Amino acid sequence: MNCTILGIESSCDDTSASVLRNGLMLSNIIAGQKVHEAYGGVVPELASRAHQQNIVPVVDQALKQAGIDKNELDAIAFTRGPGLMGSLLVGSSFAKGLASALDIPLIDVNHLQAHVLAHFIRVEGIKNEPPSFPFLCLLVSGGNSQIILVKSYKDMEVVGQTIDDAAGEAFDKCAKVMGLAYPGGPLIDRLAREGNAKAFKFSKPKVDHYNYSFSGLKTSFLYHLRDQEKLNPNFIEENKADLSASLQKTIVEILMDKLQKAAKDLNINEIALAGGVSANSGLRNAFEEYAQKFQWKIHIPPFAFTTDNAAMVAMSGHFKFQDGDFCAMDVVPFSRLCI
Numbered sequence: 001m002n003c004t005i006l007g008i009e010s011s012c013d014d015t016s017a018s019v020l021r022n023g024l025m026l027s028n029i030i031a032g033q034k035v036h037e038a039y040g041g042v043v044p045e046l047a048s049r050a051h052q053q054n055i056v057p058v059v060d061q062a063l064k065q066a067g068i069d070k071n072e073l074d075a076i077a078f079t080r081g082p083g084l085m086g087s088l089l090v091g092s093s094f095a096k097g098l099a100s101a102l103d104i105p106l107i108d109v110n111h112l113q114a115h116v117l118a119h120f121i122r123v124e125g126i127k128n129e130p131p132s133f134p135f136l137c138l139l140v141s142g143g144n145s146q147i148i149l150v151k152s153y154k155d156m157e158v159v160g161q162t163i164d165d166a167a168g169e170a171f172d173k174c175a176k177v178m179g180l181a182y183p184g185g186p187l188i189d190r191l192a193r194e195g196n197a198k199a200f201k202f203s204k205p206k207v208d209h210y211n212y213s214f215s216g217l218k219t220s221f222l223y224h225l226r227d228q229e230k231l232n233p234n235f236i237e238e239n240k241a242d243l244s245a246s247l248q249k250t251i252v253e254i255l256m257d258k259l260q261k262a263a264k265d266l267n268i269n270e271i272a273l274a275g276g277v278s279a280n281s282g283l284r285n286a287f288e289e290y291a292q293k294f295q296w297k298i299h300i301p302p303f304a305f306t307t308d309n310a311a312m313v314a315m316s317g318h319f320k321f322q323d324g325d326f327c328a329m330d331v332v333p334f335s336r337l338c339i
C-alpha cells in the first residue's frame, strides 16, 4: 500500500518535521533551540514556546523540500511521549489540527520505539541493510539508557535499563562539573580524542541483571575533581582531555559490558545502536571492536538519525499505517510513555 506520511517530533528541545514516502525519506527538517544554552539544560517552558514559533515554518519547509503539497499526505504521525508535556502538546495539537483539516488518519508514536525504528529509514543514494528480527538495540540518550529486545516493528521488550541517571545525563553532568557548556556529551567526545583514557580510574556500578546505573560514576567524578583541585587549583584546566577520555572510556565500558552479557544470554548477535549518545565516537568504536570479537552484526545509525528527528517518527507511523493502527482525535500526550 502506498503511503506518504508527515512525521512531527517535539518531545524535548528539537522541533522537527519529515516526509517519508513508502519508507523513503523525502525531507527531515530539524530546528534546534539555542535558548537553553545559557541555562545549562533544557527549560521546559522555553522549549514549548520555541516549539510554537518553529512548528509552522518547520512543517512548511519539510513539505517544500519533499516537493509535495499537503493534500498528497496519507497520514500524520506525531510523538505522543515520552517527553516534556508542554513540548509534546505543541506537536500533538498541530498534528491533530492538520489531520483534521485534511481529513486523514492521525498516528500516535512512541518516541523510544521511533529511535529503534530509525534503522529502517531508507535514504536515496545510501545503502542501508536494516536489522533482522529479533535484534537487541542499545538506546542511549539524555533521558534513557535501555537494552531493548526488538521482536518486530511493534513488539519490543526492555530487558535492561538505568535505575537512576541516563548515560547522556552522566556525560552532561560531568561536563558541567568541568565547566563545559551544555550539552557536554559532544564536547567530552571531542576532548577525549586528545586525551589518555588510562590517566584516571572511576568507579563502575554493581547493578543486577542487564540494568545500568550512572549516578555513582557522576559522584566519583565530582569527588575526584574536588580532591585534586585542593592540591592544584588548575587541575581541571590542565587535565580536561585526560579526564574526558577516562570518563568516556568508563561510560562506554559500562554500556558495552551489559549489552554483551544480554547478547550472550539471549543468544542474539544482531545488535543495533540508537539515541543521542550513539553519536559518541568511543561508543561507535567499541561497537566495531565487539563486532569483530563476538561476531556481532552491528547497525549504527547515520549521525542525522542519532538525535531527535521526525524521520524516525514518520517511519514508526509508516509501520502503524500498514496495520491500520490509527488513533482518535481526542488522544492526549503522555510524558511518561514506556516501550
Ligand code: KG4
Binding pocket: 012, 140, 141, 142, 143, 144, 167, 168, 169, 171, 172, 183, 184, 185, 186, 189, 275, 276, 277, 278, 279, 280, 281, 306, 307, 308
Ligand atoms: O536523543 P537525544 O538527542 O535527546 C534527549 O535524550 O534529549 O540525546 C541527547 C544526549 C545529550 O545528553 C548529549 O550530551 C548526548 O546525547 N550526546 C552525546 C554525543 N552527542 C550527543 N554524548 C556523548 N558523545 C556525543 N558525541
